[in-house]
Structure formats: C-alpha cells, structure tokens
Amino acid sequence: MSSDTTTAQEALTFTDLGLSPKVLSAVTDAGYTKPTPIQAGAIPHALLGKDVLGIAQTGTGKTASFVLPMLTRLEKGRARARMPRTLILEPTRELAAQVEENFIKYGKNHKLNIALLIGGVSFDEQDKKLERGADVLIATPGRLLDHRERGKLLLNGVEILVIDEADRMLDMGFIPDIERICEMIPFTRQTLFFSATMPPEITKLTEKFLHAPVRVEVSKAASTATSITQRLVKSGRKPWEKRETLRNLIKAEDAELKNAIIFCNRKVEVSELFRSLLKHDFDAGALHGDMDQRARMQMLANFRDGKLRYLVASDVAARGLDIPDVSHVFNYDVPIHAEDYVHRIGRTGRAGRAGKSFTITTRADTKYVDAIERLIGNKIEWHDGDLSTVTESEGEESPRRGRGAPRRAGRKDEDRKDRGERKRDRHATRDETPDAAPVEQPVAEVADIAERRARKDAIRSENERKGPGSRHEQRGDARPQRDRPGRHRQEEDDGTVGFGDDVPAFMRIVAKV
DNA sequence: AAAAAAC
Numbered sequence: 001m002s003s004d005t006t007t008a009q010e011a012l013t014f015t016d017l018g019l020s021p022k023v024l025s026a027v028t029d030a031g032y033t034k035p036t037p038i039q040a041g042a043i044p045h046a047l048l049g050k051d052v053l054g055i056a057q058t059g060t061g062k063t064a065s066f067v068l069p070m071l072t073r074l075e076k077g078r079a080r081a082r083m084p085r086t087l088i089l090e091p092t093r094e095l096a097a098q099v100e101e102n103f104i105k106y107g108k109n110h111k112l113n114i115a116l117l118i119g120g121v122s123f124d125e126q127d128k129k130l131e132r133g134a135d136v137l138i139a140t141p142g143r144l145l146d147h148r149e150r151g152k153l154l155l156n157g158v159e160i161l162v163i164d165e166a167d168r169m170l171d172m173g174f175i176p177d178i179e180r181i182c183e184m185i186p187f188t189r190q191t192l193f194f195s196a197t198m199p200p201e202i203t204k205l206t207e208k209f210l211h212a213p214v215r216v217e218v219s220k221a222a223s224t225a226t227s228i229t230q231r232l233v234k235s236g237r238k239p240w241e242k243r244e245t246l247r248n249l250i251k252a253e254d255a256e257l258k259n260a261i262i263f264c265n266r267k268v269e270v271s272e273l274f275r276s277l278l279k280h281d282f283d284a285g286a287l288h289g290d291m292d293q294r295a296r297m298q299m300l301a302n303f304r305d306g307k308l309r310y311l312v313a314s315d316v317a318a319r320g321l322d323i324p325d326v327s328h329v330f331n332y333d334v335p336i337h338a339e340d341y342v343h344r345i346g347r348t349g350r351a352g353r354a355g356k357s358f359t360i361t362t363r364a365d366t367k368y369v370d371a372i373e374r375l376i377g378n379k380i381e382w383h384d385g386d387l388s389t390v391t392e393s394e395g396e397e398s399p400r401r402g403r404g405a406p407r408r409a410g411r412k413d414e415d416r417k418d419r420g421e422r423k424r425d426r427h428a429t430r431d432e433t434p435d436a437a438p439v440e441q442p443v444a445e446v447a448d449i450a451e452r453r454a455r456k457d458a459i460r461s462e463n464e465r466k467g468p469g470s471r472h473e474q475r476g477d478a479r480p481q482r483d484r485p486g487r488h489r490q491e492e493d494d495g496t497v498g499f500g501d502d503v504p505a506f507m508r509i510v511a512k513v
Numbered sequence: 514a515a516a517a518a519a520c
Contacts (some may be wrong), residue, residue, distance in 0.1 A: 015520095042517095072517045091517070091518080092517060092518080093517095093518080118518090119518065119519055119520085120518090120519090140517095140518060141517090141518070142519040143518085143519060143520090144520070145519075146519050168517085170518095171517085172516080172517050172518070173517090173518085174517090176517075177518090185518090208518095264515095265514070265515055265516085266514080266515060266516080267515085268517075288516085288517095289516065289517055289518080314515080314516060314517085315515070315516050315517075316516065316517060318516090333514090333515095335515090336514060336515065337515085339514090364514095368514095
C-alpha cells in the first residue's frame with residue numbers, strides 16, 4: 001500500500017512537473033530525467049505561486065527544487081534597475097556561489113541577469129549588475145543589507161523570495177537579519193523556505209512570513225549514508241603526533257584515495273596543517289573563512305577540478321558544498337558538535353558511490369565520539385592498523401626539545417600514561433613542532449600555474465592575519481555576543497541531520513508517512 | 514574547545 005507512493009514518484013519525470021520547455025531542455029542537457037522527492041514535491045506548487053516549506057537536508061536536490069520553477073516563472077516579465085525580481089538568501093558565500101552556478105546551468109536558455117551579492121569582494125561589479133537590473137539576486141545577508149543601506153537596492157519589486165538553510169542561519173545568528181529583510185519585501189511575494197530541521201525559532205519564522213505554505217518533507221532519518229565506511233583512528237594528542245597519524249593514514253589509503261577533505265575544528269589548525277602537508281609534499285589546498293575570497297574560490301575550484309588532491313578545511317566546507325566524488329574524508333579533529341560529523345562525512349559516499357571516512361581520535365575526544373555514536377545510532381569501528389604508536393616508540397620525528405633533552409628516550413612504552421605526558425603537552429608550543437613550515441617553504445611540484453597562485457594567495461591571506469593581534473583574537477572578543485539558542489536545543493532534538501549533496505541511494509526510495 | 518557573516 002505504501003509502495004503506491006514509491007512507484008508513483010519513481011515513475012515521475014521532469015516533463016510531468018509543469019516546467020517550461022526552456023528549463024526542461026537545460027535539465028535534459030544536464031543529464032537528469034527523474035526528479036528527486038523534494039523536487040517532485042515542491043516544483044508543481046512553486047510553479048503555481050504557492051508558498052513552500054521544504055524540510056530537506058542538503059543533498060536532496062533541494063537547490064534545483066527552487067531554481068527550476070523560478071526560471072520558469074521568470075520567463076514572463078523583465079527586471080528594472082535596482083529592483084531585483086527574485087531574491088535567494090544563503091548562509092555562506094560558497095553556497096551562494098553554488099546557487100549562482102545552478103542558475104547559470106539551468107538558465108542557459110534564458111537571458112537572465114544574475115547578481116551575486118556576497119562579502120569579501122568589491123562592491124563595484126555588484127553595483128553594476130544591480131544598476132542593470134537583476135532578475136535573480138543571490139546573497140548572503142550581511143552584504144545584501146549593506147547594499148540596501150547604501151541605497152543601491154530596492155526590495156519592493158521582489159516577486160519570489162527564497163530562504164535556504166534556515167536552521168543554519170539560525171545557528172549563525174542571522175535570524176534578525178532575515179526578519180529585517182523579509183519585512184522589506186512586499187507580502188504579495190511568494191516565499192520558498194528550506195530548512196533541514198524545524199526548531200521552534202524556525203517554526204515561528206515560518207508562521208510569521210509564510211502564507212498557507214505547502215509542506216514538503218523529504219526524510220527524517222538521522223543516519224549516515226550506508227555507502228560510507230567509517231573508522232576511528234587512535235592518535236597521540238599533540239599536534240605533531242596527529243599530523244603524523246594523518247600522513248600515515250593518507251599513505252596507507254593511497255591506492256584507494258582519489259581525493260580527500262580534511263576537516264579541522266579551528267581556522268588556525270587549518271592553516272598549520274595545510275602548511276605542514278605542503279612541506280611534506282602533499283598536494284593540498286586550504287579553505288576557511290578568514291582566507292580572502294579569491295583564494296577561497298580558487299581553492300575550491302581547484303579541488304573540484306582535481307588539481308588539488310587534498311583540501312584542508314574548516315566547517316565552512318562541511319555542509320551543502322557540491323563537490324562530487326570525494327573518495328575520503330578525514331577528521332583531523334573530532335567535531336565538537338555531533339551533527340557536524342554527519343555533515344562532514346556526508347561529503348563522501350554520495351550518489352551511491354563508496355566513500356571512506358577516518359576520524360583521528362585522542363583520549364580527550366572520548367565524550368565527543370560517544371555523542372556522535374549516539375546520534376548516528378551506531379558504534380564506529382576502530383581502524384585496524386595501529387598508526388598511532390609509530391612516532392612515540394621510534395621517536396624519529398619527535399620535536400627537538402630545548403631543555404630536558406630526549407626525555408622519553410629509552411623509556412618503556414608502559415610509561416605512556418604517566419604524568420609527564422600531560423606536562424609535556426603544555427610545553428609543546430608551536431615552535432617545537434617540527435613541521436610548522438615557514439611560509440616561504442617551497443611548495444611541492446605543482447601541475448599548473450593557477451594552482452600555484454591559489455596556494456600563494458592562501459598563504460598570503462593567512463599570513464596577513466598572522467602575528468600578534470591576529471584577527472582571530474580581535475574578533476573573538478570584539479564581536480557582540482550573539483545568542484544562538486538553536487544550538488543547544490538541536491542536540492536533544494530528533495537528531496535530523498544532513499547527507500551529501502547527491503541523493504543517497506536510500507533516499508531515492510521516497511520517504512513516506 | 515569552533516565556525517560562519519559587513520565594513
């Protein structure tokens with residue numbers, strides 16, 4: 001009986017949804033014939049001008065579920081100067097850029113003006129596009145409001161408003177901005193609203209800003225795609241030990257490893273690990289929010305194009321980014337919030353492909369690992385090979401310590417748990433680390449110039465922030481305290497979390513009831 | 514113990 005729905009959905013093709021011929025032809029050219037559940041559920045309503053509340057994780061085909069009907073509806077009418085016809089809000093710059101790419105791909109038969117309003121780049125070009133009249137405006141909230149305050153932007157011509165990744169916006173403290181923006185747009189508009197989870201703050205927002213929305217919900221499963229092999233890897237807790245563990249792990253996986261994202265919890269760690277990997281001749285790039293925007297884009301593009309094999313990243317890359325075919329995810333740090341784990345490893349094992357994830361774990365991480373296992377409802381197996389002891393027992397790459405020379409040389413392994421270890425941790429400053437490479441460090445052989453430049457950019461932009469009074473410190477304290485109630489509540493929620501960007505196999509079978 | 518976003 002429930003299989004009715006399944007077969008009905010699976011039989012559905014894009015031609016059944018009411019999209020225009022121009023859009024359909026672009027979809028066909030892109031190689032798609034069958035809509036995903038969220039697309040099948042949302043597109044017909046969106047085409048009728050109804051408000052849609054889409055509850056769907058990244059990776060369910062969500063973006064196309066608003067891009068395609070919007071393109072169809074935009075075929076009538078024209079944009080006027082400084083008065084965009086549609087507006088899409090995204091939480092991060094990369095996601096905004098990704099949505100723009102979707103509009104370009106599916107809008108190739110349309111002559112639409114698309115403007116991307118994100119921070120970190122100059123206003124000039126954005127201003128020009130607004131002046132020319134934008135059919136589609138894709139923005140992060142901060143830069144959008146900035147443009148508006150400068151009087152370059154009128155929002156009262158917006159016919160369709162899309163709010164994407166609403167729960168993440170909540171998490172990032174964007175909700176007040178979102179409310180302000182919603183209030184600037186005429187209530188006659190159509191609103192398409194997407195969120196992976198529905199915490200109370202988000203429900204309140206939808207009650208306030210949506211009119212009789214059609215609710216389309218894709219899946220409630222709080223699980224990780226089964227095509228991902230997950231392993232925990234023991235490591236010493238000192239940075240140089242973790243780096244060594246990671247290198248050994250990468251080498252051990254070499255045969256199967258096509259490319260990998262390596263997640264760190266903090267931006268400084270991203271920088272350090274990135275430089276360390278370059279020093280060890282790994283073909284690596286870096287991505288985090290304090291890098292300048294050009295370097296961010298370039299790194300991502302190079303990784304996507306296969307010019308970089310490794311991407312060291314903060315959680316800016318954990319959700320939503322569409323990087324097809326990542327074979328490995330390494331968690332250099334165990335994520336502090338369990339749901340981030342699911343997002344991170346969801347970068348691999350997509351579209352039914354096999355993927356592997358390894359999480360480097362130290363003694364201090366146990367409770368976070370426990371929380372992750374509770375969330376995914378599974379124990380994660382330990383990796384077979386014992387990579388963690390190599391360094392400690394052989395001591396070959398241990399840092400030279402100034403005083404107290406080779407404290408542990410000749411000592412028995414059983415000593416490992418003694419107090420000396422803890423004390424040593426505190427002394428392990430960055431200077432001691434053997435491979436925190438200086439910035440001028442010659443870069444490993446690089447295939448092409450673009451890549452070389454991206455790396456330089458990244459190093460430079462990292463470097464600009466180095467030294468005393470670095471931006472990390474300044475920002476941390478200077479920023480106004482933002483309440484983010486979403487975080488705490490979400491943990492004890494139903495635990496609904498996201499997957500990769502392609503639809504995992506088990507989600508193609510429509511979630512019902 | 515973090516990260517993300519406007520200048």
